[in-house]
Structures are given as C-alpha cells and as structure tokens.
Amino acid sequence: MDMSVFDLFKIGIGPSSSHTVGPMVAARRFLVECGPLDHAVGVEAALYGSLALTGVGHATDKAVILGLMGETPQGVDPERVEDMLAEAELDGVIKLLGTHEVPFSARTGLIWHKSSSLPEHPNGMRFTLKLDDGSVIERIFYSVGGGFIHAAGESQARQSNGESTAPIPYSFDTMDQLLAHGRSSGLSIPQMLRANECARMDGAALDAGIDKIWHVMRDCIAHGLVTGGQLPGGLNVKRRAANLWKQAEDARNSDNRANDLPHDALHLVSLYAMAVNEENAAGGRVVTAPTNGAAGIIPAVLRYYAEDCRPSDPVRGVRDFMLTSAAIGMLCKKNASISGAEIGCQGEVGVACAMAAAGLVAALGGTNEQIENAAEIGIEHHLGMTCDPIGGLVQIPCIERNGMGAIKAITAASLALRGDGTHFVSLDDVIETMRQTGADMQDKYKETSLGGLAIHVVTVNHAAC
Numbered sequence: 327m328d329m330s331v332f333d334l335f336k337i338g339i340g341p342s343s344s345h346t347v348g349p350m351v352a353a354r355r356f357l358v359e360c361g362p363l364d365h366a367v368g369v370e371a372a373l374y375g376s377l378a379l380t381g382v383g384h385a386t387d388k389a390v391i392l393g394l395m396g397e398t399p400q401g402v403d404p405e406r407v408e409d410m411l412a413e414a415e416l417d418g419v420i421k422l423l424g425t426h427e428v429p430f431s432a433r434t435g436l437i438w439h440k441s442s443s444l445p446e447h448p449n450g451m452r453f454t455l456k457l458d459d460g461s462v463i464e465r466i467f468y469s470v471g472g473g474f475i476h477a478a479g480e481s482q483a484r485q486s487n488g489e490s491t492a493p494i495p496y497s498f499d500t501m502d503q504l505l506a507h508g509r510s511s512g513l514s515i516p517q518m519l520r521a522n523e524c525a526r527m528d529g530a531a532l533d534a535g536i537d538k539i540w541h542v543m544r545d546c547i548a549h550g551l552v553t554g555g556q557l558p559g560g561l562n563v564k565r566r567a568a569n570l571w572k573q574a575e576d577a578r579n580s581d582n583r584a585n586d587l588p589h590d591a592l593h594l595v596s597l598y599a600m601a602v603n604e605e606n607a608a609g610g611r612v613v614t615a616p617t618n619g620a621a622g623i624i625p626a627v628l629r630y631y632a633e634d635c636r637p638s639d640p641v642r643g644v645r646d647f648m649l650t651s652a653a654i655g656m657l658c659k660k661n662a663s664i665s666g667a668e669i670g671c672q673g674e675v676g677v678a679c680a681m682a683a684a685g686l687v688a689a690l691g692g693t694n695e696q697i698e699n700a701a702e703i704g705i706e707h708h709l710g711m712t713c714d715p716i717g718g719l720v721q722i723p724c725i726e727r728n729g730m731g732a733i734k735a736i737t738a739a740s741l742a743l744r745g746d747g748t749h750f751v752s753l754d755d756v757i758e759t760m761r762q763t764g765a766d767m768q769d770k771y772k773e774t775s776l777g778g779l780a781i782h783v784v785t786v787n788h789a790a791c
Contacts, residue, residue: 327498327660331523331532331652334659334681335539336473336614338399339407340606342447343618344665344773345377345384346399348469353393354423355475356453363426368456369394370435375443375450377469379774383559383718385609387436390451399473404610419550424698444468445476448667448772471665471673472616472655484552494522501698501753508694515697516646516688519653536648537641543602543625549610550601557607559719565608567601585747591634595736596729598626603725608691614663616655619671619713619720621680622728624651627682627735631689647685654681654701657753662761666713667773669764675731676708676760680786681754682735687742695747702753703738709756709763710772714778723779744754 338347353371357363371390381387388411392402393668395410411432414420420430444450447468455463466478496511496518498504502753507518523532553573557563574594577586599622606612606621615624628647637643655664658677663669682702708731716722770777 327494327522327656329652329656329659330526331519331649332475332535333538333646334616334652334655335657336400337539337542338473338612338614338618339402339404340385340612340618340621341610342384342386343473343614343616343621344469344667345381345386345612346389347473347618348349348392348449348471348475349373349377349386349451350389350397350399350402351473352451352467352475353390353453353720354396354471356396356465357394357423357455358392359465360455363422363455365457365459366422366426366428366741367458368428368435369420369422369430370437370454370456372437372439372452372454373450374452375448376441376773377449377451378438379776380715380718381438381776383715384720387432390436391420391430391432394420394422395459396421396425401628401712407609413762429506447665448774449665465713470712471657471668473614474659492525494525494595496522498657499660499758501701504653504657504697505694509564509625514646514655514688515684516649519649520645523649526742530570531718533645536645539613539648540628540644542611543615546602546605546610546612546621547598547625547629550605551597553605553608557604557719557721558609559607559721561717561721562717563607563721565604566631567604568691570679571597571601584612591630592733592736595626595732595788598629599623599728599732603720603728607719607721607725615651616659616677616681617666617674619666619724620674620728620731621733622725623675623678623731624682624685626688626728626732629734630732631686635690638781639645643689645687648698650688651681651685654684654753658705658757660758661757663764665773669760670767670772671711671713671727672708672760673726674706674713676705676711678728679708679731679738680704682732683738683742686735686739690739692739692743693747696742696745698753699745699747699749700738700742702751702756703741703747704735705753705756706751707734707738710767712767712778713773714771714780715773715775716780716783718780721759722783 602622680701
C-alpha cells in the first residue's frame with residue numbers, strides 16, 4: 327500500500343475534494359511541470375464530465391483559477407478567495423504561479439464540456455499553456471476523489487504531495503493481508519499502521535501531523551456550531567447546526583431536565599457532522615475524511631469518542647482512531663473508489679462511515695477482527711447510495727447524510743464491539759461489492775445532478791447548474 331494517513335486526511339477548503347481540492351492541485355501541478363513561464367502568453371482549462379456538470383456548484387472554476395495562481399488547498403486563505411478572484415477578473419489578467427502575468431478571463435479561459443468525458447475518469451481536465459512562438463503545452467489530469475489526482479497515462483493515482491514512499495514493514499493490499507500481519511506479529515491495526523508511517527517519518531512528526539489534523543477538525547466543528555446565516559449557491563439553504571446547538575445547550579443548562587432523552591447524545595453527534603459540512607458547503611477550512619462531501623463523519627465520531635466515551639488516554643485514542651481509519655480508507659480507495667463521480671455516494675459517505683466505525687473500535691480497544699467487522703457493517707449499509715446533489719451543490723442531501731453516517735458509524739462500532747469479531751461478510755468482499763455496484767450504477771446517479779433528488783426537486787437555479 328503506497329498511501330499515507332496524510333493522503334487520506336488532507337487540510338483544504340470546501341466544498342469538494344474531487345471538484346475543488348483536486349482541480350486546484352492539478353492546475354498548479356500543470357504549471358509547475360511546464361517549467362519556466364517567461365514565454366507564456368495565455369492559459370486555458372477545459373473541464374469534462376462530472377467536473378463540467380456540477381463544477382459551478384462545486385467551485386471547480388474558482389479552484390482551477392486559484393491553482394493557476396499558485397495557491398494550494400492547505401495554504402489558501404478561505405476568507406480571501408472571493409477578493410482574489412474578483413480582482414483577477416476585473417484586471418483581466420492572471421499571475422501564473424504568482425509570478426508571470428497573462429491575459430485571462432473565466433468567461434473565455436474555462437471551457438465546460440458537459441456532454442463528454444475523458445477516458446480514464448469522469449473528472450477530467452485538459453490544461454493548455456500558450457507560448458509566444460505560437461506553440462502550446464497541453465496535458466490532461468484526472469481528479470479521482472479525496473483530492474487525489476493523476477495525469478493521463480500514469481499507472482495509478484499519484485499521491486497528492488508527490489513524495490516517494492519508502493518500503494514499509496506491513497505492506498497490505500487487502501484486509502485479509504492486514505489481518506494476517508496482525509496474527510503473525512501480535513500487533514493491532516493502529517500499531518501496524520504506525521510502524522508503516524514511521525518507515526517514512528519519525529514518530530514525533532507523525533504524532534504532530536495527526537494532532538494537527540484533529541485540531542483543524544475540532545476548529546471546523548466549533549466554527550460551524552456558532553455560525554448561522556445562509557449557504558451560498560442559490561438554493562437559499564439556511565445553516566441549521568448553530569441554532570440546533572444553541573437549543574441543545576439551553577436545554578442542558580436548564581433546571582428542568584425532565585424532557586431529556588437517552589438519544590440526546592446522538593443528536594449532538596449529528597450536529598457535529600452537520601456543522602462540518604455546513605462549513606464545507608460555505609467554502610471553509612475542512613479536512614478530507616476521506617472526501618469533503620463526507621468530511622463531517624469522522625470528526626463527529628472523534629468528538630463523541632473524546633467527550634462521551636470517557637477515554638483514559640484520549641490523545642493516544644485519537645491517534646489510534648486516525649491511523650485505523652486511514653487503513654480502511656486506503657483499502658477502499660485502492661480496491662474500489664472514494665469518488666462520488668465514479669461510484670456514487672457509497673464511496674464517500676459509506677467509506678467515511680466505515681472508517682469512523684473502525685477507528686472508534688480501535689480507540690476503544692477492540693480487536694483487529696472487531697475493527698474489520700465494524701468497517702464492513704459501515705459500508706454494507708450504504709451500498710447503492712447515489713450521489714445526486716440538488717443544484718450541483720454540496721448541500722442537499724449531503725449535509726444531513728453526514729449526520730446520518732456518523733450515527734451509523736457509532737451503531738456499527740457498538741455491534742462489532744459486542745461480538746467476538748466473527749462475521750459472515752468480509753470487508754474485502756463488501757469493498758468489491760461496492761466497486762461492482764458503482765460500475766453498474768447509471769451515470770446520472772454519480773455526481774452529475776442528472777438524476778435522483780437533483781431532478782425531482784425543482785430549484786430556481788437548477789437550469790444554471
């Protein structure tokens with residue numbers, strides 16, 4: 327397995343890892359690989375398939391321009407994005423990688439091919455750099471989910487950070503192989519993942535990186551729980567998490583607790599997840615987990631673990647949770663997909679649910695077999711879930727789906743922890759089933775907004791998106 331925990335969990339901005347984060351990375355990488363830009367006189371980006379069909383609602387246009395400017399998902403300031411784009415459009419120029427100006431307008435420099443796709447993936451982009459001698463440099467990239475990209479012809483999805491990987495002690499391509507390593511070594515899944523990561527970096531750097539990811543996740547929840555108003559995009563969707571959180575806080579601080587219900591704790595978990603995905607929909611700072619569209623599930627379950635499960639060592643528990651979650655995400659990405667444009671929302675919310683369920687079991691001291699069982703349950707009960715965002719926006723049904731996915735993850739973990747780890751369907755089998763189900767799914771249900779809720783709910787901006 328050539329992936330790292332930091333490939334599954336990447337700090338970026340909303341609203342989409344495949345349609346925002348990936349295109350930004352691809353645009354920047356294209357120019358970096360073009361070499362010196364002194365002779366450039368123009369640049370153009372053509373978007374295909376799902377990127378074209380839902381790109382406006384997913385901010386693909388903004389992401390491509392920012393990438394051409396040299397911005398990165400983890401480095402760009404979400405508060406400055408609109409001003410940067412407005413200034414470039416007003417001036418009619420773009421500063422490539424922040425150094426070389428060429429004429430550019432989004433109206434003419436971005437081309438939307440809504441009725442055609444490139445061969446390797448539904449999320450295709452063709453970049454063209456025009457030179458002063460009349461020649462051009464052209465290259466195709468694909469955004470394959472979770473912020474991962476690869477160029478046309480590359481044998482597999484290149485890691486987003488572009489770094490080479492060192493040999494690892496517990497290499498695995500299937501859960502069966504990982505479980506076999508565990509039996510022979512006597513190590514838990516998080517211990518094996520830690521050993522693999524420490525083949526690339528020292529333990530202190532690993533822990534600091536995981537802690538930073540968790541810090542960003544916590545901040546995202548906190549900001550979402552106090553931020554009201556309306557989400558951008560034209561659907562006029564109101565942010566709900568802040569108001570519902572205030573209601574919950576008022577009830578908890580009230581002298582009259584007679585109306586408290588046992589499921590109130592789970593209600594809060596839903597709010598944590600929704601808060602994150604409202605931040606994502608607003609273009610705020612989020613962490614791919616493993617995608618932006620499913621970014622709320624893992625933070626919500628992590629906060630539930632840290633605050634409600636009374637851990638004796640929460641710092642270690644969070645790190646074990648993240649490492650275990652990453653292992654499940656790696657398996658799903660390698661053997662199926664985490665791209666809604668490729669296999670529907672089962673590959674986003676379903677995979678995030680499985681990752682969170684497995685992580686929670688690991689943090690609570692479950693066995694490797696119980697971890698596998700929890701992950702399998704998480705995916706199994708999302709099989710066939712379509713990706714049908716209304717108006718091409720990552721809002722309805724995406725935000726609520728994260729709340730539901732978080733609750734399912736806790737339920738899956740609870741079932742697994744109360745069993746002995748034996749189960750009928752293996753995780754490898756359910757991942758392969760998810761892959762085949764995605765292959766059978768009609769394209770209109772795979773992040774094109776051409777089917778499902780996207781066409782059965784009339785919206786004022788539907789035609790524009």
